[in-house]
Amino acid sequence: MxxxxxxxxxxxxxxxxxxxxxxVHLAEYIxxxxxxxxxxxxxxxxIGRGSFDADELEEALAEARAEATAPTERYLSGIPGLAEHLENGLEALGINVSDAEDRF
Structure with missing residues (x-):
């Protein structure tokens, strides 16, 4: 979860x-x-970029905790396709992104 x-x-x-x-706004928010x-x-x-499958969420979380040596905002700012990876990750986890986007 x-x-x-x-x-x-x-x-x-x-x-x-x-x-x-x-x-800057993204870095501040993260x-x-x-x-x-x-x-x-x-x-x-x-999960969204395919490093882990959706059923490996717990493993992905453990790895993210273990690898958290640099500030997250700096790490994520260097990821090409970040928005698409996040959207794909949510969808892989069964979360409807379109419904949530409509509220913004």
Missing amino acids: LEISTGKVVRVIMLTRENGPDG GSLNDDEKVNLVAVMW
């Missing part, structure tokens, strides 16, 4: 699309998340 709201992931997706993955939310965000991204 994810420990970050769908709305927060969608906000990261929207900020990435609006400002690019290296935008930086404001708590540690569990950051770990979950990275795990969703990894």
Whole structure:
């Protein structure tokens, strides 16, 4: 189970699309998340880009915790296709992104 709201992931997706993955607003927003939310965000991204399958969420979360040596906002800003990976990750986990995007 994810420990970050769908709305927060969608906000990261929207900020990435609006400002690019290296935008200041995106970095500030990700930086404001708590540690569990950051770990979950990275795990969703990894699932979305195919590093883990959706049924490997717990493994992705454990790996994200273990690998969290750099600030998450700096790590994610270097990921090409960040918005698409996050969207794909949510969808792989059975979360309807379109419904959540409509609220923003």
